[in-house]
Amino acid sequence: MYDSRGARSSARASAAVVLGAALVLAGCSSGGGDENGEPSARITQQPKAADPFWVNPDGTAARRLAAYEKSGKKTEAAQIRKIAEQPVGEWIGPENPEREARGFTEAARQSDRTALLVLYNIPHRDCGQYSQGGAADGNTYRAWIDAVARGIEDRSAIVILEPDAVLHLVDGCTPARFQEERYDLLRGAIAKLKSLKNTRVYLDAGNAGWGHPDQIFQALKQAGIDRADGFSVNVSNFYSTQDSIAYGKQLSSKVGDKHFVIDTSRNGNGPYTGGDPAQRWCNPPGRALGETPTTKTADPSVDAYLWVKRPGESDGTCKGGPKAGQWWASYALALAENSR
Numbered sequence: 264m265y266d267s268r269g270a271r272s273s274a275r276a277s278a279a280v281v282l283g284a285a286l287v288l289a290g291c292s293s294g295g296g297d298e299n300g301e302p303s304a305r306i307t308q309q310p311k312a313a314d315p316f317w318v319n320p321d322g323t324a325a326r327r328l329a330a331y332e333k334s335g336k337k338t339e340a341a342q343i344r345k346i347a348e349q350p351v352g353e354w355i356g357p358e359n360p361e362r363e364a365r366g367f368t369e370a371a372r373q374s375d376r377t378a379l380l381v382l383y384n385i386p387h388r389d390c391g392q393y394s395q396g397g398a399a400d401g402n403t404y405r406a407w408i409d410a411v412a413r414g415i416e417d418r419s420a421i422v423i424l425e426p427d428a429v430l431h432l433v434d435g436c437t438p439a440r441f442q443e444e445r446y447d448l449l450r451g452a453i454a455k456l457k458s459l460k461n462t463r464v465y466l467d468a469g470n471a472g473w474g475h476p477d478q479i480f481q482a483l484k485q486a487g488i489d490r491a492d493g494f495s496v497n498v499s500n501f502y503s504t505q506d507s508i509a510y511g512k513q514l515s516s517k518v519g520d521k522h523f524v525i526d527t528s529r530n531g532n533g534p535y536t537g538g539d540p541a542q543r544w545c546n547p548p549g550r551a552l553g554e555t556p557t558t559k560t561a562d563p564s565v566d567a568y569l570w571v572k573r574p575g576e577s578d579g580t581c582k583g584g585p586k587a588g589q590w591w592a593s594y595a596l597a598l599a600e601n602s603r
Contacts, residue, residue, distance in 0.1 A: 274521045306347055308374050313557045316350035316372035316421070316569070317378050323590055324351075324575060342599035343575075350556050351528070352381040352423060352571040357398065360407050364414025377419040381571055382411060385428045385448060387441050400511035401444050417460040422570050423467060423524075424452060424491070426498040432467040433482045450487035457490055465524050465566075471502040471510035472534060480517035492566075493522040499572040500526065501534040501550055508562050515564055525560075527553030528570035529603050532602075545581040546594060551601035574598050 291545035306328075319325065324347035331340035350532045353367045364380065366522060371378035384407055388397030396402035431437045449466065456464045466488055469479055488494060494514065497507045504527055511523040531551030535543045575595030577584040584591055 270341060305390075308376055309348070309350065309556075311375065313559050314350065314555070315377050315558060316556050316567075317367070317376035318348065318350045318430065319367075319370070319570070322347065322351065324595070325572070326573075327590065327595070328591070330491075339596060342596050345552060345599045345602060346574045346595060349570055350376075351573045352379045352569070354381045354383055354573075355406065355411055357384055361410040361414040362412045362421075365416070366414075368415050368418035368420050371420075372418045378415075378422055378530045379421050379423070379569060379571070380411075380415075381423045381426070381592055382408070382452070383426055385425045387437060387445075388428075392427055401448055404448050405451060407454050412455050412459060415456075415459055415462055419461045420459075421463045421465065421524075421567075421569075422456055423465055423495050423498065423569075424456070426448060426495075427469075429467060429479060429482050429486050430473065431453045432486075433479050434473070446482075446485050450490075453487040453490045457492075463492040465495040466491045467492050467498055468496055468511075468514055468523070470497045470500045470535075471506040472500070476510065476514035476517055480514060483514075483518050488518050488521060491521070493524065494518070495524050495526065495569075495571065497530060499528075499578070501530050501532075502543060503530055503533045504554060504561070504568065508565060512562070514562055522564055522566045524567045525565060525567050526571040527556075527568040528572045528574050529553060530599060531598075540556070542581055545578045546584040546591075548597075549601065550598060551603070552598050553602075 286312050294343050306318060306325045309316075324343055328340055328343045328347045331343060343578055353363070355363050366379045367380065384404060386397045386399050386400060386404055398407055428445060428449060437445065453464055453466065456462050466483065466486060483494065494511075496511050496514075502510075504525060507525045507530070511525065515521050515523060529550050532549060532555055535547030535550065537543075552574055556567065556569050558567045560566070560568055575590055575592075575598065577587055577591045577594065581586040584594065593596040
């Protein structure tokens with residue numbers, strides 16, 4: 264069974280890195296520059312009809328692309344462009360949530376696109392693994408959610424809410440004394456975000472490899488799935504789109520036929536089956552980029568394929584990787600090289 268205790272190692276730190284860029288870009292649809300102020304790698308938005316999500320033209324991958332181009336590394340540049348030209352999730356950090364949410368959503372609005380935001384700050388997050396942390400307590404978390412909402416205002420946004428938070432309520436990872444508060448915090452977050460005019464909220468619901476939908480659907484209901492737009496599956500994981508659709512449809516039938524979104528960022532070759540089963544989720548070798556973000560999916564129950572996890576950023580200090588959320592150039596190149 265999939266061990267998700269460290270699976271949410273996407274980059275919270277990256278929000279701080281791109282924050283300044285997002286604010287600068289608040290009046291731009293493309294452009295940006297590398298670390299030395301040189302012209303950027305000419306990243307533009309994808310066609311809106313199929314991919315209405317905002318591409319950050321000054322994101323981490325775009326800057327790496329610009330650096331490769333500047334140094335004449337054409338082969339590496341061509342590979343990293345596969346990542347840089349796609350919209351990816353912006354993981355809102357704990358320090359400046361209002362400012363970050365405003366910067367990303369305003370930049371998206373100026374490009375006539377929808378921002379993809381990931382909120383990952385629930386107290387007692389990640390069960391002490393690579394991405395442990397989160398808000399200090401419930402009141403701190405509520406204030407953080409309020410700040411995110413103030414930053415989004417009436418601009419268009421899709422929010423992936425708290426990867427693993429519900430899953431860890433049912434897999435024995437989150438201590439019993441914290442569980443009722445977590446349910447209350449998730450219900451409150453959904454209510455607050457859904458009070459916004461143009462925000463869609465997808466509560467995270469695990470992945471195709473951790474267990475059966477029967478084990479989580481009641482917890483999703485208790486966490487407020489009825490007020491959300493739907494749920495997300497496969498965040499930061501590698502299960503195939505086909506398997507994710509099957510899991511999502513089973514779960515949907517148990518929670519009022521809610522729609523769902525799938526993280527396809529790194530599932531091009533499916534899950535890793537070698538090595539220690541407890542560590543297969545962490546920087547597995549031989550993986551590939553999956554379907555690019557789009558609202559044109561293989562099933563009407565699936566609202567979108569999204570790149571929630573930011574390809575190229577480490578899952579944690581395993582298999583030679585840097586800290587969770589840090590860019591890992593060789594892994595990013597391998598993901599791109601292995602993709603179709």
